[in-house]
Amino acid sequence: MPHMNEELVIEALDIHKSFGDLEILKGISLQVRRGEVVVLIGASGSGKTTFIRCINLLEDIQAGQIRVAGQPMGYRTRANGSLVRDSERNIARQRRDIGMVFQRFNLFPHMTALENIIEAPVHVLGVPRAAAEEQARALLKRVGLVEKAGHYPSMLSGGQQQRVAIARALAMKPQAMLFDEPTSALDPETVGEVLQVMKELAEEGMTMVVVTHEMGFAREVADRVVVLDQGELIEQGPPEQIFSQPRHARTRAFLSRVL
Secondary structure, three states: OOOOOOOEEEEEEEEEEEEOOEEEEEEEEEEEEOOOEEEEEOOOOOOHHHHHHHHOOOOOOOEEEEEEOOEEOOEEEOOOOOEEEOOHHHHHHHHOOEEEEOOOOOOOOOOOHHHHHHHHHHHOOOOOHHHHHHHHHHHHHHOOOHHHOOOOHHHOOHHHHHHHHHHHHHOOOOOEEEEEOOOOOOOHHHHHHHHHHHHHHHHOOOOEEEEOOOHHHHHHHOOEEEEEEOOEEEEEEOHHHHHHOOOOHHHHHHHHHHO
């Protein structure tokens, strides 16, 4: 595996997640090292989105542990071994280390692209507004949208909105970025512009965990492809191995449907 001598940024250890009586995640463990791009693939309902939402503490877990840069995230363990959720204040502080890009952009509709990007640095990190604006303009340039700084989300295409969302996540200077099917809500002609920004981030060494159905992106950009099926991690390896010589029958069945 690449990056094996680098420090761990994300550790998910034996993660269990249920909605009522339905067990969604059945003891998933995953380690992501600094600078590594890990792509999660699998059929709809396999638990991919739930898993990365657990990493970012957007979903509670019933068992296991999540660490970012060696620090436990979101939970304390009682004497009997059960988990108790940390305070929302501490969780909000911990989330700063993990950027999240959603399927549906989640931009504030009443704010311009620039205002969307500076909101968290100013109000969460306490960055002076002038410095936050300078950084935001640099990030907009980075994602190819510097001329759209004064535009509201309704004035932007889906691909442009998603690029603003990526810039907004980067403004918090996260240790890692999570992408939850970032192109699934886009028109086909705008998918490429978002994937290109993600490729550039990967080339720059950003630690990334990506849930996607874009198999071409997984082949080209991933250091490691992880296959989830029915709440279990069934296989992982370099893209060339997963796509050319998958070891698990369920991986082969999934790939036969999507390739």
